[in-house]
Amino acid sequence: MELIGGDVSSVELLELCSASSALSIAEPAMDSRAFSTAVEVGIATVVLSTQGLPDIGHGYVGGFLADRNRPVSVHVALIHALRLAELRFPSPDSWAEFAQRIVGARQREHFELKLTVEA
Secondary structure (H helix, E strand, O other): OOOOOOOOOHHHHHHHHHHOOEEEEEOOOOOOHHHHHHHHHOOEEEEEEOOOOOOOOOOOOOEEEEEOOOHHHHHHHHHHHHHOOOOOOOOHHHHHHHHHHHHHHHHHHHHHHHHHHHO
16 A cells, blocks of 8 residues: 555556556546546546545546545445456547447348348
């Protein structure tokens, strides 16, 4: 576990996320480099917030939300994040690409089946 209170360069942040099992971020801003880097790497991320859902992280399946005023909430989120440490999560953009591949494959199958039936 490493607690970072100062500025971290983008290279150091990428190295930290790549070598970590999970990342916790307290009250991240919309343009959070830490959260963006975590999504890029695909690491499980625990967002500590006191105001409910933060503005960032929509569509990221590797993100967990914890109420920083409730230690049990933080504990449970970290346990779940660490339990999934062996996984790497896809970014929200890759889900759209995956859906397009499935829809495209399904349309091709339907078209090929229709050609077979008509022939």
